Amino acid sequence: MSEIADRIKGVIAGDDVVLFMKGVPAAPQCGFSAAVVEVLAQLNVPFKSVNVLADGEIREGIKEFSDWPTIPQLYVKGEFIGGCDIVREMYQSGELKTMLDDKAVGLARN
């Protein structure tokens, strides 16, 4: 594994919910990133965000890491969940909430 993959692994392991996005939650730089932030806000889930625009190494590395060509990317407890389309679909079907509840994410904090 490359150095950058190790770095990404460390970030993903550091928090239950990690979102790689363009911009920051308060000011997303892309509509797709904004959509995922909105879903997480609706579910009241605390998450760590990584602004790929501020880190070119992660921006390229994350695509290879997950074999996924686009940003945003959502990880829950180390597992790659999907990009904007999948997150939105899972939110609308209720699947996302169920998964977060099953993994007991967001309950212990705040």
Next chain:
Amino acid sequence: MAMTSATIESLIKEAFPDANVVVAPLADDGDHFAARVSTPVFAGLSRVKQHQMVYAALKGKMGNELHALALETSVPTSKE
């Protein structure tokens, strides 16, 4: 170079000859599209895997020339 719905559709069809593929532009900028891909090949696969297979069919264009492709994948529900 800007892409067209027809180019995207033919790339997806090439990889999934049995698929029902619908591609439409989301904007007039040549790099925002929406695609719906339905094929029995997706049966039993996770959504992530299904989307990865479609991205693979686009041969590296996704995330480059093609900035955004809103993707909806499914398995046909009835034999029509």
